[in-house]
Amino acid sequence: MSILLSRSSRSSSLLCKRVLQTKTTFTNITSTTTTNIMSPSILINTPVYDLKSFHTGPVIGGGLKRSAPKYNFEPAEPLVISDLNEHVLNAKYAVRGSIPMRAEELNVQMQKDPKSVPFDHIINANIGNPQQLNQKPLTFYREVLSLVQYPDLLESLEKEGASSKVYKPDAIRRARKLLNAIGGSVGAYSTSQGVFEIRQTVADFITKRDGGELAYPEDIFLTAGASAAVNYLLSTLCRGRETGVLIPIPQYPLYTATLALNNSNALPYYLEEKNGWSTNTQDIEKVVKKAIHDNVKPSVLVVINPGNPTGAVLSRESIEKIFEVASKYGIVVIADEVYQENIFGDVKFVSMKKVLREMQRNHPGQFDDVQLASLHSTSKGVSGECGQRGGYMELTGFRPEIRQVLLKLASISLCPVVTGQVLIDLMVSPPQPGDESYAQDQLERDTIHAELDKRASLLYKTFNSLEGIECQKPQGAMYLFPSIMMPFKAVQEAHRLEMTPDEFYCKELLEATGICTVPGSGFGQVTGTYHLRTTFLAPGEKWINDWANFHKKFYNKYRD
Amino acid sequence: MSILLSRSSRSSSLLCKRVLQTKTTFTNITSTTTTNIMSPSILINTPVYDLKSFHTGPVIGGGLKRSAPKYNFEPAEPLVISDLNEHVLNAKYAVRGSIPMRAEELNVQMQKDPKSVPFDHIINANIGNPQQLNQKPLTFYREVLSLVQYPDLLESLEKEGASSKVYKPDAIRRARKLLNAIGGSVGAYSTSQGVFEIRQTVADFITKRDGGELAYPEDIFLTAGASAAVNYLLSTLCRGRETGVLIPIPQYPLYTATLALNNSNALPYYLEEKNGWSTNTQDIEKVVKKAIHDNVKPSVLVVINPGNPTGAVLSRESIEKIFEVASKYGIVVIADEVYQENIFGDVKFVSMKKVLREMQRNHPGQFDDVQLASLHSTSKGVSGECGQRGGYMELTGFRPEIRQVLLKLASISLCPVVTGQVLIDLMVSPPQPGDESYAQDQLERDTIHAELDKRASLLYKTFNSLEGIECQKPQGAMYLFPSIMMPFKAVQEAHRLEMTPDEFYCKELLEATGICTVPGSGFGQVTGTYHLRTTFLAPGEKWINDWANFHKKFYNKYRD
Structure with a gap:
């Protein structure tokens, strides 16, 4: 503690600022200890951001020994928001906005104290991120990507006459074709x-x-x-x-x-x-x-x-x-x-x-x-x-x-x-009938497509079975954008919390079920209407049932 | 040919414009036939950009049968340069500027007619792109990248007890650690x-x-x-x-x-x-x-x-x-x-x-x-x-x-x-003593470093041995930025060709030796001084000798 006491007043104020900085930067995880996010070498409860506490010189009489002041200028203040490009400040991107940020916050909280939330995981329905929700990558893609990253392996497989158990011959051929087209290495511009x-x-x-x-x-x-x-x-x-x-x-x-x-x-x-x-x-x-x-x-x-x-x-x-x-x-x-x-x-x-x-x-x-x-x-x-x-x-x-x-x-x-370019090649030119990977590739594609189709339908039907939700029939993409008729009391409550009503609904949904969505206001909607965007990528049906139950409770609570 | 004749006058002018477009877009390869750059399914000498030549309706009396004019508005002209954002127009990026573009042009020309140029390949010394110049990627990096792209393979290797001949155990461990950190797939945001x-x-x-x-x-x-x-x-x-x-x-x-x-x-x-x-x-x-x-x-x-x-x-x-x-x-x-x-x-x-x-x-x-x-x-x-x-x-x-x-x-x-994030992890945390990949990794690193050091020295010495070139001793990075004392006649010739003198030198160097560099004017230089930037990544010493010979000839030719 002597080091803490030894700081000059400026250092102390800097300490406060830096701790504040940590807190504000991680608005979403303020309620955690520092153990998860800090270097493990730093002790809990140490004011981790005050670098000088680790490095100050010898302590004399409780004061910091300062070298003769070599510099006699007054340091300038760091930038504030109004110093920045206003156009960057004006840009908004709701898909990674306030609700997803709150979800991250809950995720960290949950890891600390699983019982502090009424669900066991966050369902990231805010963003079209299929593989985060366990959609399996297509095997053919990944075989080829694995080979283009490792040309020595590719060469040895070719010498063995493509008898690999792990890589299908058409994946080997495609990897070679692509590497030749690229000029030998995915590591070159x-x-x-x-x-x-x-x-x-x-x-x-x-x-x-x-x-x-x-x-x-x-x-x-x-x-x-x-x-x-x-x-x-x-x-x-x-x-x-x-x-x-x-x-x-x-x-x-x-x-x-x-x-x-x-x-x-x-x-x-x-x-x-x-x-x-x-x-x-x-x-x-x-x-x-x-x-x-x-x-x-x-x-x-x-x-x-x-x-x-x-x-x-x-x-x-x-x-x-x-x-x-x-x-x-x-x-x-x-x-x-x-x-x-x-x-x-x-x-x-x-x-x-x-x-x-x-x-x-x-x-x-x-x-x-x-x-x-x-x-x-x-x-x-x-x-x-x-x-x-x-x-x-x-x-x-x-x-x-x-x-x-x-x-x-x-x-x-x-x-x-x-490698993204390689993937484009694979996407637009998948295995064809006669190729060794064809059957498995088709099966994988059909499975993914059928799953999405099924879940889109189920979610659509569920929404339309609920009081106060209307949803258009999904024709494509990965999202539904249902309209929520917001009860007046819910609008009032949102107003009290300084939120838009759709944001309020999304926040309540998240905190009750772990389902993370994006309020319609992030996409634009006719004034007075309220929507949200949800993907239908999350596996299983439980979350859809959870949502229905949440909605009924929400409606009962705020019904006019 | 009847189809060609059948075009309306507007279509014909469109044809000209589209052919022009092809030519202008590929300023660098105008002298080639279309075979290299066009779809192989299109015949040579077909006016490839006139899509309508493949699709016009039945020909009647040499004129095009037009459906009744459904649209009666006058179509607007397409954008011209002055319609664009002037700030984008003002941006210049010399590393991929006129000299590298001319190099691409020569490259295509060379593939058609190898004897049309006095060298057998282009040496891309314009850009710090090591693997384009045959620098081998570090094996450890590529083993890990290959595995994170193919989790099924990783899993089967782990089951086999990491006895793979192809992947070292520390690469397998690292791939698993990274995939866990990422959340299971490099395909998720x-x-x-x-x-x-x-x-x-x-x-x-x-x-x-x-x-x-x-x-x-x-x-x-x-x-x-x-x-x-x-x-x-x-x-x-x-x-x-x-x-x-x-x-x-x-x-x-x-x-x-x-x-x-x-x-x-x-x-x-x-x-x-x-x-x-x-x-x-x-x-x-x-x-x-x-x-x-x-x-x-x-x-x-x-x-x-x-x-x-x-x-x-x-x-x-x-x-x-x-x-x-x-x-x-x-x-x-x-x-x-x-x-x-x-x-x-x-x-x-x-x-x-x-x-x-x-x-x-x-x-x-x-x-x-x-x-x-x-x-x-x-x-x-x-x-x-x-x-x-x-x-x-x-x-x-x-x-x-x-x-x-x-x-x-x-x-x-x-x-x-x-995968770029994965690579950052590998770069900042390479194999350590005791790790299975350590010895090979060290050897690879030392080899690359020694080669670069050697070539930097050789190029530096060569430059300073030549009349009219001065070069500072390289301490770091991948480049030399020698100063070229430009003979007056060369400056005159550059002026005549509407080039800066350094651009002229780089162009002459490229056309005589295949060595592609970037004129100093792309980086900024004191007025009246002329430089160029070259990497020292290209393998071998022949190109350095070629450069020296070119420079002597250039100097003899333009000496005051």
């Missing part, structure tokens, strides 16, 4: 646009998916997930306050966050909940006209298809109408199609690219200059490889000089992670 | 700050590296290479034109590029070439004062140590002076220390964090509020795993609310690639 041969594979996939509408590797940019593509596109296309970007409401908050970072205007167009969250294309043109009237240039239109958070799948007619507006007003279309594999029932996914090509053919000259950026990712679908950061965008109709600017911007980040 | 246990390992590494100066996992952010950290920091700290960021000249162009993107001011401080590219700290304070006088707030100071492109290593005295300025003016210091492992001869690397902690202890109160962000990466050193995108930053002295903003910004990109 690739070109910033991505490995050419992999882009060729993507182009072949698109051509096939779109019924023969040709795609070209020059139009493909491999990216670190679809998020990086959105970042490149909006950074390049946004010119600050003069620019408007049409986004669907509800939307995936990446879009509003990126627009905030670029200080550009989100121009909302509202999806029609009562029509299964369909897109009202007449509304879109109204939004465009209003923006022009307000001196904002509507430069970009974002389409999320299948919808996040809505799960709706766009009809061909809606897509055509969107391109009509795009062509008429010269608006770039961003087609976020990362959920194209997540389609349920007899719904069909039609890519925007395919429709655009058909319109170009059927109406010569009328749609040739439409600019479309289509996004895809390895994070969703049956792949679910979120942590591997694989993605691509396909550019259609952009002038070459615009593409060069996008490429330059990508080059500042050097290259997309090369 | 991690927290946006990175896996806690890996951050703990990083903190332990820093504590050890810095002779016991404690580091904490809460201060560590795992990032996709150091580039992502620079992006987060400058995006958050820059407030447009009012902000100034001190950068060394010459600098790594990521900094000027990122400043351009953020529309903030680069405040150059010049390194002293004659003193081995040392940092003149008096100059730094002058730059700070001038900025304040000019109403620009000097918010950040970037230090690259060891230097890129200079190879210089900062002395402890210089670091102390830098912190003096930082404390006095409240300037955030970014310490780009990605080359901390690349140290040659008897030079010692001292981290800025270590010096800061010592100053805080020795001068209580005087340096407590200094804000430091220290960057590291798996791309350099003996790791050289560029394509895997691993990195971290350590934050010191920032207020908690500032760190929260950085974390929010990181969360918009969801998470750093999880």
Whole structure:
């Protein structure tokens, strides 16, 4: 303790500040001891952040021995929030916002004292993170990834004549093909646009998916997930306050966050909940006209298809109408199609690219200059490889000089992670009939898909069986976005707690059941309506029952 | 051909535009046929970009049968450069600029006609990309990465009692430890700050590296290479034109590029070439004062140590002076220390964090509020795993609310690639004496290091043996940045070709020898001096001799 007493007053105040810092940084885990989060070499109850307590010089008469003051300036204060870029401050990303942060807090609390919460684990239904919820990675993917990381092993397997018990021959062949295309090592930077041969594979996939509408590797940019593509596109296309970007409401908050970072205007167009969250294309043109009237240039239109958070799948007619507006007003279309594999029932996914090509053919000259950026990712679908950061965008109709600017911007980040590029290759070119991995791969895919389909249905039915919840039938993606009719008393209680009513519901749900969701306010919703987004990725049915029970209690408690 | 003839005039003009587009996008490979870069399914000499030639309707009387015009609006033109964000347009990144683009062009040309160039391969000395130049990845890293990608294999190896011929027991143990820490799969998103246990390992590494100066996992952010950290920091700290960021000249162009993107001011401080590219700290304070006088707030100071492109290593005295300025003016210091492992001869690397902690202890109160962000990466050193995108930053002295903003910004990109996080763990915690992989790992590290050291020396000696080249002795990093005294006639010739003289030299060098470098103008240099940056990663000595011969010829040709 003598060291503690020996600090100068400035050191003591620094101590307070640093301890405060620890607490505030870990708002979510303030109730824990330091043992879990600190270096194990530091004793509990030691003021861990005061570095000087470990290093001060010899103590003389209770005061700190100071060397002669070499420096005679007054040190400046550290930065405060108002010193930062206001656009960064304005960006919000609810998927990792207050409810998920509270969930982390409860998780730590639970590990300390399992009985302090009425559930035994957190169900992370806030984010489309399949493998966190025990979705098994596809074996073929992981065999190939394992081999490309270890070329010596690959070589020895090839010498043995591919008789490995562990790696299937087609995985060995694919790993070799990819390593050759990459240039020998996934540890080298690739070109910033991505490995050419992999882009060729993507182009072949698109051509096939779109019924023969040709795609070209020059139009493909491999990216670190679809998020990086959105970042490149909006950074390049946004010119600050003069620019408007049409986004669907509800939307995936990446879009509003990126627009905030670029200080550009989100121009909302509202999806029609009562029509299964369909897109009202007449509304879109109204939004465009209003923006022009307000001196904002509507430069970009974002389409999320299948919808996040809505799960709706766009009809061909809606897509055509969107391109009509795009062509008429010269608006770039961003087609976020990362959920194209997540389609349920007899719904069909039609890519925007395919429709655009058909319109170009059927109406010569009328749609040739439409600019479309289509996004895809390895994070969703049956792949679910979120942590591997694989993605691509396909550019259609952009002038070459615009593409060069996008490429330059990508080059500042050097290259997309090369193993993510490998994964893109595997996603768009899975084992085919006759390949050694085919049967198992199909089985794994079918199992994952059937499980998701089943849980989506069950959750949908459960919601609609409950008083005060309405939910549209899921057509695609990984989410449901039910509407909660909020009892007046619940609205009052939320107000008292300085929360939005949907946030209040999500918080109560989390604390009662461990189910972590995201309030609808994070995605946008018609004023006076309340929603939440939940994935249906979590295994089992118990959590769905828990939710139903929670909801009934909530409704009974707050019923008007 | 009837299809070609059948196009409407608008379609024909579209055809021209699309062909032009192909050519312009691939400026670098215009002289090739389309076979290499196009889908193999497309015939040579087919106007490959005219999609309609494959899809037009039935031909009637030489004219295109058009459906009744359903749309009666005039389509808008596609975007032109001036429609884009001017800050993105202003960003330059020379490491992947005109000379490397010309190299790609030659590479394609060479594959078509090997005799059309006077060399047999391109030597990519423009970018620190060790594994592209055959530096072998460390075996231990790759064993672990191979296992974390394939948990089923890991499990079966564990059941066999770790008797694998292919994987060493410590690699198996580490893979299990990491998978447990990650939560079971590298395919799941991690927290946006990175896996806690890996951050703990990083903190332990820093504590050890810095002779016991404690580091904490809460201060560590795992990032996709150091580039992502620079992006987060400058995006958050820059407030447009009012902000100034001190950068060394010459600098790594990521900094000027990122400043351009953020529309903030680069405040150059010049390194002293004659003193081995040392940092003149008096100059730094002058730059700070001038900025304040000019109403620009000097918010950040970037230090690259060891230097890129200079190879210089900062002395402890210089670091102390830098912190003096930082404390006095409240300037955030970014310490780009990605080359901390690349140290040659008897030079010692001292981290800025270590010096800061010592100053805080020795001068209580005087340096407590200094804000430091220290960057590291798996791309350099003996790791050289560029394509895997691993990195971290350590934050010191920032207020908690500032760190929260950085974390929010990181969360918009969801998470750093999880295998890159794994690689960070391996880099900061390599096999130790007693571990099964230790001996081989040491041998591999020593071999790589000795090779680099040898080649750095040879290249340095060669440069200084040549008339008109002066080169400072390399202390660290992967580069030499020699000064070229440019003969007047060469300057004239460059002027005629509308190039800078250093760009002209690099172009001539490339076309004569295949050696690809980056002109000094991409990094900044004192007006009237000319430099280039070259890595010394390329294996062998022949290219060094080729360079010497080229230089003599160049000098003879352009001698005044």
